[in-house]
Amino acid sequence: MSYASLDRCHFAHVLTLQRPEAMNAMSLDLITDVIGHLDTVEADATARCLIVTGAGRRAFCAGADLKERRGMSEDQARAAIARIGEMIGRVASLPVPVIAAVGGVALGGGLELALACDLRVVSEEAVLGLTETRLAIIPGAGGTQRLARLIGPARAKDLIFTGRKITAAEGLSMGLVDRLTSADRLMPTALELADEIGAGGPVALRAAKRAVDCGLDATLEVGLAIERQAYETVFGTEDRLEGLRAFAEKRSPRYTGH
Numbered sequence: 001m002s003y004a005s006l007d008r009c010h011f012a013h014v015l016t017l018q019r020p021e022a023m024n025a026m027s028l029d030l031i032t033d034v035i036g037h038l039d040t041v042e043a044d045a046t047a048r049c050l051i052v053t054g055a056g057r058r059a060f061c062a063g064a065d066l067k068e069r070r071g072m073s074e075d076q077a078r079a080a081i082a083r084i085g086e087m088i089g090r091v092a093s094l095p096v097p098v099i100a101a102v103g104g105v106a107l108g109g110g111l112e113l114a115l116a117c118d119l120r121v122v123s124e125e126a127v128l129g130l131t132e133t134r135l136a137i138i139p140g141a142g143g144t145q146r147l148a149r150l151i152g153p154a155r156a157k158d159l160i161f162t163g164r165k166i167t168a169a170e171g172l173s174m175g176l177v178d179r180l181t182s183a184d185r186l187m188p189t190a191l192e193l194a195d196e197i198g199a200g201g202p203v204a205l206r207a208a209k210r211a212v213d214c215g216l217d218a219t220l221e222v223g224l225a226i227e228r229q230a231y232e233t234v235f236g237t238e239d240r241l242e243g244l245r246a247f248a249e250k251r252s253p254r255y256t257g258h
Contacts, residue, residue: 003030006037011198012049020056025065048198053101063108085141092116101190115146121190122168123183129165201239202257
């Protein structure tokens with residue numbers, strides 16, 4: 001049985017968590033399947049974008065599978081937490097842009113997964129939260145760090161300390177949500193965004209993501225050096241020349257990733 005699926009739709013790979021009966025909670029089997037699919041995307045030189053979503057309308061991901069966790073020893077629980085962190089870290093470090101298509105609930109590790117993506121398209125009915133302190137733990141897969149970097153430390157502390165759940169509209173107002181849409185338009189909106197992104201050159205997309213991510217915690221001087229280095233990776237490509245030709249000929253470019 002597969003607990004996650006990977007499909008291709010035009011410019012985008014679509015990775016779907018497939019445990020709707022458990023609100024797509026992160027079991028060890030689901031984590032293993034997701035990591036395997038991430039290996040596939042990372043090895044695909046033609047990949048331009050990844051969309052991560054959850055099956056069904058009830059949940060993007062409700063976080064760790066606490067039913068599974070209750071049957072674990074302390075050592076097994078530590079290993080499971082590390083495995084979730086590994087999976088979410090792999091999403092964050094993918095070389096291509098990653099879009100979270102969030103419908104229903106995204107709580108705990110589920111929101112941490114969405115935070116590891118570059119952009120978040122969220123349905124109006126979604127409910128978001130890092131609720132771990134309510135269980136006497138803390139976000140342990142990057143939530144304390146990525147949320148504070150995204151929306152600022154005070155707002156992040158508000159959400160983490162209280163463990164409160166927020167609406168998608170509130171998430172939009174604080175910069176946690178990038179695009180808000182109806183539930184019926186969730187995947188079409190995410191795919192449209194993926195097509196917008198995918199129209200760019202594959203090498204350029206990877207270089208741009210690398211420049212932004214590597215420069216986030218650097219000084220401006222170091223960040224500019226990172227940007228120049230990233231620019232060098234695109235300067236000698238055939239795609240750059242194709243972009244110039246397409247512009248001159250008033251046609252859409254045909255990028256190959258070379």
